[in-house]
Amino acid sequence: MRAVVALSSSISSNFLGCRVGRSGSTSCSDLVRPPSAGACASSSALFVPRAGRRASVSTCHFAQPQRSQRQTRFSVVCCSASPVSEQASVKSGVDSMELLAKAAVGKPGQLGDCPFSQRVMLTLEEKHIKYDATYIDVSNKPQWFLEANPEGKVPVIKHEGKWIADSDVITALLEDLYPEPSLKVPDEKKSVGSSIFGAFIGHLKSKDSSDGTEAALLKVLVEFNEYLQQSGPFVNGEKICSVDLALAPKLFHMQVALGHYKQWTVPKEVPEVSSYMNALFSRESFLKTKAKEEDVIKGWEAKVLGA
Numbered sequence: 465m466r467a468v469v470a471l472s473s474s475i476s477s478n479f480l481g482c483r484v485g486r487s488g489s490t491s492c493s494d495l496v497r498p499p500s501a502g503a504c505a506s507s508s509a510l511f512v513p514r515a516g517r518r519a520s521v522s523t524c525h526f527a528q529p530q531r532s533q534r535q536t537r538f539s540v541v542c543c544s545a546s547p548v549s550e551q552a553s554v555k556s557g558v559d560s561m562e563l564l565a566k567a568a569v570g571k572p573g574q575l576g577d578c579p580f581s582q583r584v585m586l587t588l589e590e591k592h593i594k595y596d597a598t599y600i601d602v603s604n605k606p607q608w609f610l611e612a613n614p615e616g617k618v619p620v621i622k623h624e625g626k627w628i629a630d631s632d633v634i635t636a637l638l639e640d641l642y643p644e645p646s647l648k649v650p651d652e653k654k655s656v657g658s659s660i661f662g663a664f665i666g667h668l669k670s671k672d673s674s675d676g677t678e679a680a681l682l683k684v685l686v687e688f689n690e691y692l693q694q695s696g697p698f699v700n701g702e703k704i705c706s707v708d709l710a711l712a713p714k715l716f717h718m719q720v721a722l723g724h725y726k727q728w729t730v731p732k733e734v735p736e737v738s739s740y741m742n743a744l745f746s747r748e749s750f751l752k753t754k755a756k757e758e759d760v761i762k763g764w765e766a767k768v769l770g771a
Contacts, residue, residue, distance in 0.1 A: 568759040577755035577763040579713030580631045586709040587635045589749035591642045635706055649705040656691055656699050657711045659684040664718040668725060669767055682731055689734035696736060697743060704747075712744040713754075720760040725768045 568576040588595055639647060663684045667677040691699075699707040719741065722728035730738045744750055755763075 568756065569762050571759070574759075575753075575755060577717070577759045579717055582713040582753050582755070583631050583710050584634050584638075585753040586712065586749050587638050587647065587706070589752055590647060590704065590709065591638060591645060593638070593642055631710075635709070639706070647704070647706040647709065649700045649707050653699055653705075654707060656707055657684075657688050660688060660711070660718070661714040664714070664722065665767070667728075668721055668764065678728075682733065685731065685734045685737055689736045692736035692740055697740065704744075708744060712741075712750055715741050716745060716750075716754060717760055717764070720757045721764045721768075724757075724761045725764070 568574045635647075660681075663677070663681040667681045670677040695701060698704050699711070719730065730741065745754075
């Protein structure tokens, strides 16, 4: 069995072509074709893993994965700046995934800054799933991709010849195929911290220091701080879970982008949040998959400066 995961590891300079769902996950518009990937059928439905429900996502054919096999081979697709044949793997193994990641803007061959792609990569790392990384230029989207998926959204996973989209769905699939170590979280905790990213973007884009966006960000951080005081150190207690892996890249973007453009630091009123961020950012999985701060800053430039 073969699966192909399409990711974007760097957001375009103004995040155009991305969409944020109610869960906070995003589908971005950058995708490249993996080596020897098969064509996908056209459809407009997605089978959600485990649930088997259809949900409209894009014009590709999405299907529910089968759960038979630990021999699953994935190809994870992000984006880069040189032909695939010129890129070296960062990991290897007989049953490894092949990761094609988007390069940082103006930096061929270097991983970029997409927080939603990093979420999937963090899941791969925390579950000890081997993968090979290649960085592909996506400035000129290949015709095969636009024909198969006119919306051009990623992350997308190709599993058993079918396309599956959205970082929520991809990480759920990985949890099904590789249940240990478990990253599951109770349903009532899945939305913890989900308001932070939107509040961060609101403050980042603000041109008026008195418009209340900074106060709105502080409010959601205080709420998250109170949650961690009662239920931490992670969202699901002592062990890291999928919600932590979704929040980590977003909190990193918040810290870096607001620090650069607003001279903002994590408020003293939320010490538990600060400790939480430090714990996440120091994990080996995060250190392996994080973007360079300069690339995060560049990625948000157009949102802030209108460039």
